[in-house]
Amino acid sequence: MDDTPRWDPIRSLAHRVLNDGAPLELTDDVRALLLRTAQDVAIQDATEALATEAGARELLRESISRIKEGSWRLMRALHRMYRHEESGDYDSARQEMRDVLAVEVVPYYRQLAQEQLDDLDNEP
Numbered sequence: 001m002d003d004t005p006r007w008d009p010i011r012s013l014a015h016r017v018l019n020d021g022a023p024l025e026l027t028d029d030v031r032a033l034l035l036r037t038a039q040d041v042a043i044q045d046a047t048e049a050l051a052t053e054a055g056a057r058e059l060l061r062e063s064i065s066r067i068k069e070g071s072w073r074l075m076r077a078l079h080r081m082y083r084h085e086e087s088g089d090y091d092s093a094r095q096e097m098r099d100v101l102a103v104e105v106v107p108y109y110r111q112l113a114q115e116q117l118d119d120l121d122n123e124p
């Protein structure tokens with residue numbers, strides 16, 4: 001089973017609302033999407049945020065921010081990790097993943113970093 005989060009719907013909503021200025025209509029489907037995504041990105045008290053449009057908009061903004069920042073953080077660290085690995089510096093490669101784990105809050109990105117670290121632990 002694929003555990004990859006399906007974030008295309010929240011990205012599409014964020015683009016329409018945050019970039020294009022469309023109104024945030026808090027339908028049952030939008031509420032469910034915001035709650036599901038908040039859980040995916042480890043945001044607490046998401047239900048309270050949905051009490052107002054401003055709160056829902058901030059929840060959307062924070063969810064997208066965590067997705068983007070976590071993705072960039074992990075991708076940059078993976079790039080550096082691979083360079084260290086290619087040069088035989090496994091300690092520095094491991095440290096790249098430890099650094100991600102020290103700050104990352106999104107469970108999916110944490111899982112990916114941990115898997116990389118576990119794989120590196122099988123190296124010299």
